[in-house]
Amino acid sequence: MSRNRTASASVIGILAAAGLLLSGCAGGQSQAEACTIVQDTLEQAQTELTESVSSFGDDPVAGSEAVTKLANTFSDANDKITNGDVKPESDKATKALDTFAAEMETAASNPDNADQTALSDAIGDVQTTFGDLQKVCQG
Template identity: 50%
Template sequence: MLRARTKTISIIGSFAVAGLLLTGCAGGQSKADACNELNKSVESLQDELTSSVSNLSSDPSAASDAIDKLAKSFSESTGKVTNDEVKPAADKANKAITSMADEFGKYADDPTAADPTALSESATDVQTTFSDLATLCN
């Protein structure tokens, strides 16, 4: 009798553990959690970025550093996003901000040799992809 009870408790325990594991897999990352993860990286650097970019012509190196820092932070956050709805938009925004950081880096290295069209297009791409991401997250 004791042996049968132990076996029954063991089987029930196994089902309970399996149920918890399956629940964890099925749930995944919520859309809100994914958006919050991305938002944290942007919020933490927003003031620095605004200040640096507004001084682009007088201190291109600082602007480039600020954008590069934002791009790296956003890339790390994008790597933590697993939500199927948010991940594609986050990856697209990540690609855009990384490209813009590269263009600003070229500008900071030599403002006279920089391609203003590429710089403008990369900034527009960032604006578009981040706007799309904001729409998705709101």
């Protein structure tokens, strides 16, 4: 279960960094608006996850539900992104979050037999895709 706590803490750290790095998005409508949607969503999600993180290790179901809520929130925000530079990266980030949420749900249903490799891979994909999204928004 401590691995679930580590996984969850990693996601919170990723989101915190993403929010800070995306804050450089400013200016005109297209790319800046898309980056603002991403940033605002990540800031809101970070708050929600932080409120739930204390229960992740002790209550894997609560952790799974929090990650699923984050994935759904980000997916809804992604639907509002139309910028041709940002949308492909936000689509990848959405898919990575959905995969991580599914892995967390699987782990929560049977914590003693959780596939740590799958969880680790899912976290790696979230880190990579959000890193790529950050690069687009900084550019």
